[in-house]
Amino acid sequence: MPKTQNIDPKILRLPQFIEFGKIPVNQYNRTIEEEKKNFSADDLIRIYHDMVIIREFETMLNDIKTKNEYNGITYNHPGPAHLSIGQEASAVGMAYTLGIDDFIFGSHRSHGEILAKGLSAINKLGDKDLYKIMSNYHGGGTLKTVEKGFDGDTRELAIHFLLYGALAEIFARENGFNKGLGGSMHAFFTPFGIYPNNAIVGGSGDISVGAALYKKINRKPGIVVCNIGDASMGCGPVWEGICFATMDQYKTLWEGDYKGGLPLIFNFMNNLYGMGGQTMGETMGYDILARIGAGVNPEMMHAERIDGYNPLAVIDAYKRKKKILEEKKGPVLLDTLTYRISGHSPSDASSYRSKEEIEAWQNEDSIITYGNNLVTSGIASQDSLDSIKSYTAKLITHILQITTDDKISPQLDLNSDPDAIGKMMFSNRSEEKMEEREPEVLIPMEENPRVKAIKNKVRFYTDSEGKHVSKARLFQLRDGIFEAIIDRFYKDPTLAAWGEENRDWGGAFAVYRGLTEALPYHRLFNSPISEGAIVGAAIGYGMCGGRVIAEIMYCDFLGRSGDEVFNQLPKWQSMSGNTISMPVVIRVSVGSKYGAQHSQDWSALAAHIPGLKIVFPATPYDAKGLMNSALQGTDPVIFFESQRIYDVGEMFHKPGVPEEYYEIQLGDPDIKRIGDDITILSLGATLYTAIKTADLLNQKWGLNAEIIDARTLVPFNYQPVIESVKKTGRIVLTSDASSRGSFMKEMAQTITELAFDYLDAPPVVVGSRNWITPAYEMEEYFFPQPGWILDAIHQKIMPLNGHVPHNDYSTDKMIKLNREGV
Numbered sequence: 001m002p003k004t005q006n007i008d009p010k011i012l013r014l015p016q017f018i019e020f021g022k023i024p025v026n027q028y029n030r031t032i033e034e035e036k037k038n039f040s041a042d043d044l045i046r047i048y049h050d051m052v053i054i055r056e057f058e059t060m061l062n063d064i065k066t067k068n069e070y071n072g073i074t075y076n077h078p079g080p081a082h083l084s085i086g087q088e089a090s091a092v093g094m095a096y097t098l099g100i101d102d103f104i105f106g107s108h109r110s111h112g113e114i115l116a117k118g119l120s121a122i123n124k125l126g127d128k129d130l131y132k133i134m135s136n137y138h139g140g141g142t143l144k145t146v147e148k149g150f151d152g153d154t155r156e157l158a159i160h161f162l163l164y165g166a167l168a169e170i171f172a173r174e175n176g177f178n179k180g181l182g183g184s185m186h187a188f189f190t191p192f193g194i195y196p197n198n199a200i201v202g203g204s205g206d207i208s209v210g211a212a213l214y215k216k217i218n219r220k221p222g223i224v225v226c227n228i229g230d231a232s233m234g235c236g237p238v239w240e241g242i243c244f245a246t247m248d249q250y251k252t253l254w255e256g257d258y259k260g261g262l263p264l265i266f267n268f269m270n271n272l273y274g275m276g277g278q279t280m281g282e283t284m285g286y287d288i289l290a291r292i293g294a295g296v297n298p299e300m301m302h303a304e305r306i307d308g309y310n311p312l313a314v315i316d317a318y319k320r321k322k323k324i325l326e327e328k329k330g331p332v333l334l335d336t337l338t339y340r341i342s343g344h345s346p347s348d349a350s351s352y353r354s355k356e357e358i359e360a361w362q363n364e365d366s367i368i369t370y371g372n373n374l375v376t377s378g379i380a381s382q383d384s385l386d387s388i389k390s391y392t393a394k395l396i397t398h399i400l401q402i403t404t405d406d407k408i409s410p411q412l413d414l415n416s417d418p419d420a421i422g423k424m425m426f427s428n429r430s431e432e433k434m435e436e437r438e439p440e441v442l443i444p445m446e447e448n449p450r451v452k453a454i455k456n457k458v459r460f461y462t463d464s465e466g467k468h469v470s471k472a473r474l475f476q477l478r479d480g481i482f483e484a485i486i487d488r489f490y491k492d493p494t495l496a497a498w499g500e501e502n503r504d505w506g507g508a509f510a511v512y513r514g515l516t517e518a519l520p521y522h523r524l525f526n527s528p529i530s531e532g533a534i535v536g537a538a539i540g541y542g543m544c545g546g547r548v549i550a551e552i553m554y555c556d557f558l559g560r561s562g563d564e565v566f567n568q569l570p571k572w573q574s575m576s577g578n579t580i581s582m583p584v585v586i587r588v589s590v591g592s593k594y595g596a597q598h599s600q601d602w603s604a605l606a607a608h609i610p611g612l613k614i615v616f617p618a619t620p621y622d623a624k625g626l627m628n629s630a631l632q633g634t635d636p637v638i639f640f641e642s643q644r645i646y647d648v649g650e651m652f653h654k655p656g657v658p659e660e661y662y663e664i665q666l667g668d669p670d671i672k673r674i675g676d677d678i679t680i681l682s683l684g685a686t687l688y689t690a691i692k693t694a695d696l697l698n699q700k701w702g703l704n705a706e707i708i709d710a711r712t713l714v715p716f717n718y719q720p721v722i723e724s725v726k727k728t729g730r731i732v733l734t735s736d737a738s739s740r741g742s743f744m745k746e747m748a749q750t751i752t753e754l755a756f757d758y759l760d761a762p763p764v765v766v767g768s769r770n771w772i773t774p775a776y777e778m779e780e781y782f783f784p785q786p787g788w789i790l791d792a793i794h795q796k797i798m799p800l801n802g803h804v805p806h807n808d809y810s811t812d813k814m815i816k817l818n819r820e821g822v
C-alpha cells in the first residue's frame with residue numbers, strides 16, 4: 001500500500017475494454033540455408049551432436065529399465081527414469097545461447113536439459129576453467145574416475161565428466177553430481193549453471209523466481225530459466241510463482257537500476273501430456289498454453305508458442321527473449337511445443353494415446369529432420385552424422401560400464417559410516433554475511449525512528465523499584481526480533497525479506513515497523529498473497545547464495561506453503577550432497593483470538609520433517625538471541641512466534657535484554673526457574689502458563705517446580721531435561737498445540753526412553769484440546785490453563801492434597817477420548 005501511488009476513482013470507474021495483443025504461435029520460418037549466416041557449420045553440427053548425445057543417453061536408460069541391458073552391459077536400475085526421447089531439440093535449443101551465469105531449473109524429466117546445459121557450458125568455458133571446476137568438485141573424485149586411461153582434450157574429458165556425473169547420480173553412486181543423494185529426478189550441477197530439478201510437478205515454478213530475485217537484488221549477471229511441464233500449469237506453485245514474478249512493483253516502485261522486470265523465462269516443455277492426462281483437450285482449458293500469458297500482465301508475459309521440434313526455432317526464440325530480459329522487461333512465458341516419444345516412465349504402456357499419434361510425431365523426429373537438413377544444405381555429410389552417432393554410442397557404453405562397476409563407482413558407504421547422510425542434513429556454518437560488500441540502506445541505523453524509540457525503552461519487565469513497566473515503555477518480544485533483524489540488514493548485503501504487508505504496514509504484528517524507513521524496496525517488499533511462492537522464492541534465493549527472511553502471517557497458512565516447507569526447503573541441502581546451503585529463515589506467527597483457522601500451533605508438523613531447524617522463543621532475550629543465531633547460520637529455520645506474547649517484557653534475563661549483539665545456540669533449552677519437586681517443560685507462550693502453575697504449586701502445596709523452556713524443537717539437547725528429571729523424578733510438558741501428535745508428545749516419549757529409571761511417574765503432556773480452536777471468548781476451554789496442569793499432576797503424577805480436579809485425566813477418560821478421536 002504505497003502512498004505514492006494514488007488510486008483515483010474518477011479514472012478507475014471510467015468504462016473501457018481490455019485489449020489483448022497477438023500471441024505468436026510457431027512463427028519461426030527460416031530455412032537452414034537462411035540460418036547459415038547466423039551459425040558456423042561447426043555450431044550447426046554441434047547442435048546435432050548434442051541432440052544425439054541426449055537421445056543415446058535416454059535410449060540407454062530405456063534399455064536398462066526395460067531389458068536390463070545396453071550394448072552387452074547388464075544392469076538393474078530400480079529407481080526412476082523419466083525419459084525425454086523426442087524432446088531433445090527443445091532442450092538443446094533452450095541451452096544453446098545460455099552461459100554458465102544463466103541458471104536452469106527443471107522437473108522430473110530433466111536429464112536432457114542437464115546434458116544440454118552442461119554441453120553448452122563446456123563449449124563456452126576455457127580449458128583452464130573447465131579443469132578447475134572438475135577438479136574442485138567433490139574433492140576431484142568424479143574427475144579422477146573419468147580421467148583414468150583418457151587421452152583426449154579437456155573439452156572431451158569434460159563431456160565424459162558430465163555424462164558420468166549425471167549417470168552416477170541417476171544410479172545413486174557417490175561420484176554422482178550430488179553424491180547419489182539426488183538421483184534421476186533431482187540431479188543438478190551448479191558450476192555449469194544447472195540448478196535443482198524437481199520431482200514435485202511445478203516445484204520449480206516458484207523456486208526459480210527466487211533465483212531470478214537473487215540475480216536482480218544482488219546485481220548478478222545472467223538469467224534464469226524455469227523448465228517445467230505443460231501439466232504443471234495446473235499447479236499452485238506455478239501460478240503463485242508467475243504472480244510473484246510479475247508484480248507491478250518491480251517496474252513501479254523498485255528504485256534506480258533495480259527498477260524493471262525479473263530476468264526469468266518460464267519455459268513450459270509442452271509435450272502435451274501430464275502422465276496420461278492430455279493437457280490440450282482434456283485436463284486443461286488453455287488450448288494453446290501460451291494463451292495464459294495474456295491474462296497475467298499488460299505485457300502478456302511476452303508469451304509465445306515455439307516449435308520445440310526445431311532447435312533453430314528454439315534458439316531464435318531464446319535470442320529474442322534474452323534481449324527482453326536484458327531490457328528488464330521480463331519475465332517471459334515460452335510454450336515450447338514438443339512430444340515425448342518415450343513413455344512417461346519406461347513402464348508406461350501408452351494406453352492413453354494411439355500408435356498412430358506416436359508414429360506421426362516419430363515421422364517428424366527432430367534429430368532425423370534436422371540431420372537431413374544439414375545434409376541437404378551441404379553443412380554435413382551423412383557419413384559424418386553417422387560417425388557422431390556411432391561415437392556417441394561407444395561413449396555412452398563406456399560411461400555405463402564405469403558407472404555400473406561397483407569397484408569404480410561405489411555408493412556412499414553407509415556401512416562404514418552409518419551417519420553419512422545425517423551429517424549432510426545441515427550445513428551448520430556460521431556466516432555473518434553471505435557476501436563481502438556494503439549493504440544498501442536508506443539511513444544510518446541510529447537515525448531510524450524505531451531504533452530511536454527502542455533506545456528509550458526499559459529492557460526488563462520491572463523498573464529499578466520493582467514496579468511493572470507500562471507496555472508503552474517496555475522493550476517487548478517483537479522489539480527483540482526487530483533488533484536482530486535490522487542488525488543483520490546492516491551487516492549482510494544479501495539479506496532480503498518479503499511477505500504479506502511486510503513493508504509500509506510493518507508486518508501484520510508490527511515486528512517490522514521501522515524497517516521501511518531503513519531499506520530500499522528491493523530488500524524489503526510486499527508479496528502477493530502467495531504463501532507457496534513466498535517460501536518457494538526464499539528457497540531459490542537461498543540456494544543461489546543469498547540470505548532471506550520470508551514471513552507467513554499465521555501458522556494456519558503453512559498449509560498453503562506445504563510443499564515448499566515440507567518438501568523443498570528441508571531437502572535441498574542434503575539432496576545436493578551438501579554442495580548448496582540454505583540460509584533461509586521463515587517467520588511464522590502463531591495466532592489466537594481469530595478462531596479455528598487462525599489459532600493453531602503447527603510446530604510439530606514442521607519438526608517432523610528432517611532437514612529443518614525449528615525455533616519457538618517465549619521471551620525477548622531468547623527471541624533476539626535465537627534470531628541472531630538463525631540469521632548467522634546457513635540452514636533453514638522455521639521461527640515460530642506466538643501472537644499472544646509479542647508484547648511481553650523480559651522477566652528472566654537480568655538486568656534485561658542486552659543492546660549489543662549476542663547469540664543463543666539453537667538447541668539449548670533454558671531453565672527459567674529452578675526447583676526440585678517437579679519439572680515443567682514448556683514450549684512457546686505456555687512458559688507463562690507454567691510460571692502461573694509453579695506459583696500455585698508453591699503457594700498451595702509448598703512445591704518447587706523447575707521450569708524449562710524448550711526454546712527450540714530441532715535441534716534439541718535433552719541433557720538439561722534429563723538432569724532435571726534425575727532431580728525431580730516427575731515431568732509435565734505443555735504447549736499450545738492440540739495434544740495429539742504435538743511435539744510435546746514426541747518429547748515425552750524421548751524422555752521416557754532416556755530417563756525411565758529416574759521417573760516416579762509417566763511424563764504427562766498437557767496440550768490444547770483435539771478440537772477446532774473456538775472463539776476468543778471460549779479459548780480458556782481450549783488452550784492449556786494452569787488449573788489443567790494441576791489436574792494432570794494430581795491425577796497422573798502425584799496427589800495434591802485437597803485439590804479438586806476440574807478435568808478428567810483418568811485412564812478411562814483418555815481411552816474414551818482417543819476412541820472418539822477427540
Ligand SMILES: Cc1ncc(C[n+]2csc(CCOP(=O)(O)OP(=O)(O)O)c2C)c(N)n1
Pocket residue numbers: 107108109199200201202228229230231232233271272273274275344
Ligand atoms: C505434485 C505432484 N503431483 C503428481 C505427481 C506425479 N506425476 C509425476 S510427473 C506427472 C505429470 C507431469 O506432467 P508435465 O508437468 O506435463 O511433465 P511431463 O511429465 O509431461 O514432462 C505427474 C502427475 C508429482 N510428481 N507431483
Ligand SMILES: [Mg+2]
Pocket residue numbers: 229230231269270271272273274275
Ligand atoms: Mg507434459
